Amino acid sequence: MSLFSNFLNIGQTLSSAASAFGDDVLNVKKALGGLGFYKTPDFGRTPYPDSDLFDGLKSFQKSNGLKPDGMMKPDGPTETGLNKSLLNSGIGNKLFQHEPGRSPLHWPSGRSGAESVTPKLIMPLPERQKLPEQSFPVSSESTASNRRTVDAMMKSSDDGDLPHLFADSLGTTKPKAVSEYGDFMGQLRERDPDRAARFEKAVMDKLPEASRARLAQMTGSVDNIPKPAGDLTGSSKNDTINNPKEKASGGSNIGTDGVFERFRERLAPREGGYAERPESADPGGPTQKGMSQKFLNTLRAKSDWQHLPANSKDLSDEQINNVYRKEFFDKPQINKLHAVPGLKEAAQKLAEQVFDAGVLHGPEDAGKWLQQSLDKELGVDSRTSAPDGSKIYDGIIGTKTRKALSQAVRQGKISAVNNGIVDRRKAYMQTRSSFSANKGWIPRAESFRMKQGK
Secondary structure, three states: OOHHHOOOOOOOOEOOOOOOOHHHHHHHHHHHHHOOOOOOOOOOOOOOOOHHHHHHHHHHHHHOOOOOOOOEOOOOHHHHHHHHHHHHHOHHHHHHOOOOOOOOOOOOOOOOOOOOOOOOOOOOOOOOEOOOOOOOOOOHHHHHHHHHHHHHHOOOOOOOOHHHHHHHHHOOOOHHHHHHHHHHHHHHHHHOHHHHHHHHHHHHHOOOHHHHHHHHHHHOOOOOOOOOEOOOOOOOOOOOOOOHHHHHOOOOOOOOOOHHHHHHHHHHHHHOOEEOOOOOOOOOOOEEOOEEHHHHHHHHOOHHHOOOOOOHHHOOHHHHHHHHHHHHHHOOOHHHHHOOOOHHHHOOOHHHHHHHHHHHHOHHHHHHHHHHHHHHHHOOOOOEEOOOOOEEOOOOOOHHHHHHHHHHHHOOOHHHHHHHHHHHHHHHHOOOOOHHHOOOHHHHHHOOOOOOOO
């Protein structure tokens, strides 16, 4: 297949049991719709995976002799089949305006039917330590491409020529190469910490001593092993986490391997850009990428945020990312929530849903819905006593809540807990006076629903 027939090139597996990139969802919906397998709702296409999307995938798969599992993998049979159908029907060029998806990332040995190219050294915005000199920003395309590289690595025990390729690039000690390598290693550490340690050693062993010394100087490493570079937020807090044992034991550095950066990346299309809507639609006033004027006014009353501009329209991306990180990720301890043993495997969507709910409704409400859902599924009462003697959910995601979450994982009830949060979000949404003006709220909540037992 030529690159010009490669209309779709998703960054990660698309399935009902996992989170997805907004761009992937929109493009697959567009493709399925053009081929007659997806009907766009009255409120338009959203970047949220919904049941109609997966039903459309299953219908396409059945019609083309593929396994009707509603799942689409990068470069898998469903993606290949869709690209072929888009090309043969002539619809692809109309839908995507002759702008194919990114060319596939080829494994070092090359892949049949396509020219072998050197992999881009790009990755997922993970645990990154800010360089003393200006670090090179890592694009979302680079993030997706590195994710694909790591996905390919998980299918084989052979690293191929990758250590050599990274060593060649790192040998230049350019900030861009170091930042991208840091992204890659953070993503690999999250998937397989032991293999990441072996891979990193293999790369370092291939570097000249002078290059290793320069990298240590750039990253502030004491062991000549470069830690990931840069931070989307520019914050140095929680940046260094190279000890898997510390992560598992509940240390303060848990979960900073790009978890925030990936959640933030997928949050972006949900929040959009700058908007000024009537008060009936958005009581928060003018909003810049999810930051309302009302919320900004509240922030600026705090000493930590007095430096922010007075108008939401003037907020920079760096300032917005800092707020999301500190107020909606660090304070609610989403990193520790994400690190609960077994959670990522049993309910990949849950930690991200709590983060997303916190952004949309407030971290305290998101924490309460998690606690309420846990109580319902575990048959316990985790409420605390208020000063007036009443029992309340405090919304604090602390040790007690995380222990209950771990128990739900062990008992196989975690998908029900996750879906309970979805239901509580939807119920709350429908009580808001602005609900009718925000048709994307329900699909947004539903995008985090899991199949029971998944």
